[in-house]
Amino acid sequence: MEKFELIAHPLPYTMGNGGDLIKHGLLAEFTDWHCREIPHSLTYYDPFGGRPWQEPVHDAVSKRIKTLEACPLKEVQSIHSEKYLGSGHIVSQISKQYENKITVFSSDSDSAARQDLEASGLNLIRLRGFNLEDGLSILQGSIDRSKHALILIDPFYDLENINKKILDKIIRKVKEDNTSIALFVLYYNAEINLWSQFKKINENLTGDSFNYISLQCDAIENSTIEGESKFHSSIILYTHNNYPNDKLNILSENVSKFSRNLTKAVGCPIGFDSQIIS
Numbered sequence: 001m002e003k004f005e006l007i008a009h010p011l012p013y014t015m016g017n018g019g020d021l022i023k024h025g026l027l028a029e030f031t032d033w034h035c036r037e038i039p040h041s042l043t044y045y046d047p048f049g050g051r052p053w054q055e056p057v058h059d060a061v062s063k064r065i066k067t068l069e070a071c072p073l074k075e076v077q078s079i080h081s082e083k084y085l086g087s088g089h090i091v092s093q094i095s096k097q098y099e100n101k102i103t104v105f106s107s108d109s110d111s112a113a114r115q116d117l118e119a120s121g122l123n124l125i126r127l128r129g130f131n132l133e134d135g136l137s138i139l140q141g142s143i144d145r146s147k148h149a150l151i152l153i154d155p156f157y158d159l160e161n162i163n164k165k166i167l168d169k170i171i172r173k174v175k176e177d178n179t180s181i182a183l184f185v186l187y188y189n190a191e192i193n194l195w196s197q198f199k200k201i202n203e204n205l206t207g208d209s210f211n212y213i214s215l216q217c218d219a220i221e222n223s224t225i226e227g228e229s230k231f232h233s234s235i236i237l238y239t240h241n242n243y244p245n246d247k248l249n250i251l252s253e254n255v256s257k258f259s260r261n262l263t264k265a266v267g268c269p270i271g272f273d274s275q276i277i278s
């Protein structure tokens, strides 16, 4: 499965920045929880897959990972401590600990990134209705509705295009299928109005009828880690309607604990919010 001989390509940001840590931490908590608590297998899709990993790991990122108390993200990132893994490998490493209960699919609009994702051992997404140039088209892709799935929507820096239409589609899919969706967004100070609009639409859509768990990391001023001093980041995981509440409460507690763990490791507050409808 893993072919770690691939040479990492330079990225315009440091993998393992604050945004990555909330995104990958929540993904690691969710997939570890699913493997432990839910008897069904899971299919994971990242249509905005990016590069599989970055090496060497930035010193400040390594220090944060070492400082974390035991948690699924720390366990996975410590397996290959010289590489910071992207989402597909984080999920596949967790899956390995549970007899490969999760199948991982990835894609990217950039053909070179797609080649790297495939060469590193990940499956490429091939679904009817999915256009690899447009990661959001996964929401219309022919995912088997009867099987448990998780989609990561991670369009990098694109908050202005995450409008009501997209959020509507996300909420509808989570409501109707066995698919959960994690939406990662980045925004900077000048976009605070855009963020407020997004939050309002999100609140109106989720109301008191949808379960979600979210983490938030505000910009970290004067950081030497590329990509976290300007951007605020947020990840919202909308879980589908077919998980039992007692299990969702365990997940919510795990993520809340992770937010406190990460707050200590990063040295600035990591926000946590959750709604589990009883």
Ligand SMILES: C[S@@+](CC[C@H](N)C(=O)[O-])C[C@H]1O[C@@H](n2cnc3c(N)ncnc32)[C@H](O)[C@@H]1O
Residues within 6 Å of the ligand: 023, 046, 047, 048, 049, 050, 051, 085, 086, 087, 088, 107, 108, 109, 110, 113, 132, 133, 134, 135, 136, 152, 154, 155, 156
């Ligand atoms: C931040 S990286 C993804 C990181 C990855 N999801 C992870 O967590 O490890 C964002 C990627 O999205 C890709 N991308 C940007 N716009 C896209 C689009 N419309 N459809 C598919 N991929 C896109 C970029 O090429 C880039 O590699």
